[in-house]
Amino acid sequence: MLTAYEPHQILDKQELSLFQLSQAEQQLGALPVKERRRLLQKARNLRDRARTKYVKQVAHTRMLTGSKRGYGGAANERSRAKAALLTQAVQSLQQL
Secondary structure, eight states, X not given: OOOOOXXXXXXXXXXXXXXXXXXXXXXXXXXXXXXXXXXXXXHHHHHHHHHHHHHHHHHHHHHHHOXXXXXXXXXXXXXXHHHHHHHHXXXXXXXX
């Protein structure tokens, strides 16, 4: 079951502000290089945390259900979508 989530539905306030800033090229261009690097590192950390959470959820679901895929549940899907959004933020920040 693939569902398209809006960023405000799955990201917390801090993550959402970082994501929105990463999509605003004019605002990012005005920031000093040091600040952009800090934001990039922060986005990478958030992305890695979301990916790790998704992997752990899949492993836990796999253990509970006995399914080899371990995929299922809305929580797993939200975590995957969150990691994808944060990956998009990292890519946007890297391009500048």
